[in-house]
Every structure is written in structure tokens, then in C-alpha cells.
Amino acid sequence: MRETGGGGGTAGNGALVSRAAPDADRAAHIEVRNLTMAYGDFVVMRDLNFKVRHREIFVIMGASGSGKSTLLRYLLGLLEPTIGEIFYDGVNFTQAAPEEREAMLRRFGVLYQSGALWSSMTLAENIGLPLGQFTNLSAAEISEVAALKLALVGLKGFEDYYPSQISGGMQKRAGLARAIALDPAILFFDEPSAGLDPVSSRLLDELILALRDSLGATVVVVSHELPSIFAIADNSVYLDAVTHTIIANGNPHELLAHSTEPRVREFLTRGRPGENSEKANG
């Protein structure tokens, strides 16, 4: 059983690698330098260093409570680093002036864990809000674009529904439609498959891949769902809750094949590794 799973995954991975290969030395789209994440005196993670290349699907992995979503909040500027800096396209995001930072934020699209749709607005208004604020489109054009974005995520005809009137999976897709409203350069996903059934979760993965290919966006995903990680990730980091730092960086398939870190292997094999990780953990 494990053989077939691994084989299929590797084949998919091969395709991804070949697609990404020609411009492997592209400049980093996102660069994190020496980031330390802390709540007061309590250090969650320290010395985080990694780069995300353009058009890459980058997964932040880690056990529950290791600080994955917290790292995302730092990347989005919702939390300010105690130590360290974050660069987007070589521009220092951490030290950017408020207006500059706002301009950078406008190039982001974020799908929050629960969708975080504005509950007082209909789906069309949710998607139309950023369009109305940051473009010169007329009201009619905005509703047209909003309908298009909803159709892209399979929610055609739900324009006038309020978030509370649709299911959790649909809220997530609507959140994705809002995230891509302004055709962002970077898409962030916080646990996209959380709370979704396996089929919806796979459909969302495919949607992420399709969006990366069509929009040409860089995608950063926080996830601990193995099937999803293996299906979409080009590159990844593993946040280790024991040593409080990154202990693995690379393609998850390669990490599965070559990583010597017992906790990474344990994570990638659902805690059933062939070798000594049990002992290492005890």
C-alpha cells in the first residue's frame, strides 16, 4: 500500500520538478532572515531562514501547535518580529513605511482557516470590496468580476448569499475567490484542508495548482495534511516544536526519501517510519 502511494506521489513530483527546473535559480520572491517568533518571553520559533521562489508552492509543515499559523501571521505583517526581517522581492517588509507596506499587502491574497468572510456582506460584496477600494471599476464591472471569481471557485449563482447561509467548504471557496479578487502575486493559505472532507480537500488542492499555473502566483500554504502536502508542494520547511526552529527544508518527497531527521520522517510517514524514530522520540 505504501509502495503505490509513494510511487504515485513521486511521479507527480517528477512532473512538478521538471516544470520548475528551467528557472531554478530564480530570485527569491519571499525571503525570511533570522526570524524569531515570540509571545512575550516565550519563544515559539527562532532563527528561521528560508526563501520562497517565484511561482513556487511552498508548504509550511509542522505538528499542531508548532507555530505554523503564527509564522503566517508574521509573513502577513499581523505580528511584528522581535528579531529578524522578511523581504518580498528584495524589499524589506518588516521595516517598510506604513504606506509602502499597504501597497505590498495589496499584492497578497489570503485564505484564512475559517474563510473569514465578512459576515455582514454577501459573497459578491465580499469579493467586490477590495475591487471597489483599489480599482476604478464601476459598480456593474465589479459585480461582473465578482461573479467571475465566484464561478472560478465553483460558486456560480451564489453572489447574493451571506456567508452564514452556505456550508463551511463553500465559505472556504468563497474566501479563496475573495483572496484572488485582485489577482495577487502571492497567495497565502492557512490550513486549506482543515474541516473539509477528503474529496473537497483534493478539489481545493487542484484549484490551488490551477491558480498557481494560471495566475502565476507564488503560493504559501500552512498545512499538516500529508496527502495535500505531497500533492501540491514544490518546496517546504518543517517547523520543529522540540528544537524551536526549522529542521528540514526541501521538497517533501525528497525529505521523505532522504531526510535523516527522525521527527521529519515521523511526520511525513504519520508516525509509522520504518526505522528508529520511535526510539529517538522516547
Place this chain on the structure above:
Amino acid sequence: MSAGGHANANQQPQLATVRGTRQVDLVRGDGGSVVVRISGDWHLQHGMPTPSSVGAALTSGPLPQHVSVDTRDLKGWDSSLISFLVGLDDICRARKIPFERGSLPAGLTRLIELAETVPENKDAQLKVDQDPFVARLGAAYMRQVDDAVKFVEFIGMVALAFANFVRGRSRYRRSDLLEIIQECGSNALGIVSLISYMVGVILAFMGAVQLEEFGAAIYVASLVGIGMVREMGAMMTAIIMAGRTGAAFAAELGTMKVTQEIDALTTMGISPMEFLVLPRMIALILMMPLLCLYSDFVGILGGATVGVVVLGLSFRTYWHETIHAITMVALAGGLIKSAVYGVLIALAGCYQGFECGNSSLAVGRATTAAVVSSIVMIVVACGLFAVLFNILGI
């Protein structure tokens, strides 16, 4: 209570604990070995023996050299038995007595192993506050200082948002503003009418008792008029709006914080200050003076009702006396006060909403804090206004 069949349950026999059909017997063998014989039906509904009572019985005599468990007569079990056995094991381990579980039902063994093999998570043990009193006092004081600083920061951010608004650069939806204006304006008329009318009536009765004694009942009109216009109109609308709208602001924004809707605004490059706080603040600043004016009027009407019906004054004279008593300055003073109260209510409500934690409990707490702090601020502001107006001679 009604003891009945459970009466014998709390007895502490030397070597046995009995409750219902469940039974624990300690059988002392030779060489200091003790067999804990467990029998009967073990169910949580029937309560469970504390391991320590059995532990006490175990160690009451000479310390046993070896403890084992015998479950041959066990009929049924659930987690009460697991808890009991794990507790007993802990007691024996603490006293370094070898403890042998013996042959238990298979499921029972597995569950006990599960309970015992998982190492206690060090991080999971929340640090209990054992700091000395002075340290805790200091920490509480520092928290207060932090809160105060945060509140001042919040006021600063609101001021910046206002500056953007004045320059016509703020991002908010006009439809939101209109909706909030309706919500805290016309939708509040009913309750403002009722309360103001009653306050007018109360003021009139209060004055009438004293003024009638020396035949000056007509001055009830002045009393109610001045009282409503200068103080009570603004005060009562403010308190109503604090409970009604301030609480709603805190709950709305708090929930938006919990569901990450505020984060979604921020990461979209839309300032929550401008998008959420500004329309609420503007709506209250616009509506509070209007509501206050309305409240003044209804309160005077309440007073007039008492004047006409109870004191037998004519409505005409009452009205004239009221108009005569109220000055434009007093009226304006009341309206200015109400606008300031509006700012305070919006500040408290929005601030508590933004500072809300990440749970439904926190939303409730934020709502309470919003109402309490806005009412406190209103009363303090009212006192400051009284002093100020006194100095200005208004």
C-alpha cells in the same frame, strides 16, 4: 440526603469498601503481601471509591511488601475502575511497594497502559501563579498601565483615521455608515422615548412634592425643563446608547476579531480603523445630539403630563414657563455633552471589540467591559462638564 441504600457507602471499614454491588476487599496474605480483590459491577453512575481511602487502609498496618490485584469476580467495568487502578498504582509507586495488576480483562489492560505510557507533557502543565503577593500586585499594576497605554494608542489611531476622513482619503463603505446611523438613530427612538418620558415624570413628581408646599408648583416646569436640557437628556440617552449600541459595537468587532475578519481587512490593505471604527464613531457623533434633543422634548412632555394631570396646571402655562426657563446656552451645552458621550461610547465599544481575545467567552467579556467602561467614562465626563460649565458660568 435521603440515605437509603447508600447509607453504608461512606462507612470506612478497615479492609473493605462497599458501595452498591461494587466491592473492594483487601486480603492480607503472609509475608506482607496484600491482594486487592475487586468484584461486582463498576460504573461511573454509582460513584467510585477514592484510591486514597484504600491506600490509607493499605498502609494503616505494617507496610505491605507486595500488592496484587484480583479481578476474578469482576462483573462489569468502565473508566471508574481504570481511574481507581491507576490511582492505586500511583500510591504504591510513591511508597515503593511492588504493584502487580495481575490478569485483567484485555480491554482494561490496554486502557491502563494508554493512560500510563503517555508521558506527562511538561508544557501542558500550566504554571500556577505562585508568585508572592507583592509580585502579583506589581504585575496587575503593570497590566493596568499597559491597558492605559493601549487605550491611548487606540485614541491616537482613531484620530489619524479621522484626519484621513477629513481629507477625504478614508476607506469605508457609505452603506455601512447609513446602516449604523439607522441602527443607532431611528431604531433607538422607542427606548429613548420611554426612558426620557419616565425621567420627565420622575423629575416632575420629585419637584412637585417640595414646590407645592409653598405654592410654587408652576416651577416644576422650569425644574423639568432645565434638568432635562442641561443634564438628564444627554445622560439618559448616553446610558441607553452605551447599553444598546456600545455593547453591540464591542460584540460585533469582537466576533469579527475571533473569526479573523479584522485580519482579513488588514491584510487586504484596508485599515480596520477607517473601515470599522470610523463609521461607528461618526454615526454616534451625528445621532447622539439628535437623540438628546428628542429626549429633552419627550422628557418635558413627561413633566407636562404630571403638571397638567396631577398639579392641575394648564398646558399653556406649563409650556410658557418651560420655554422661559430654558436658555439656548443650556440647550447647546447639553447637545455638546451628548456628542462627547457619543465619542466615549464609540471609543469604549470599538476598543473593547478590538482588544477581544479569541473565544466566545472573550466576546462576552468585551461586551461587558464596553458597557461598564463607557458608563464610567460618561459619568466622569459629566462631572468634568459640571465643573467646567460652573467655571464658565453657564
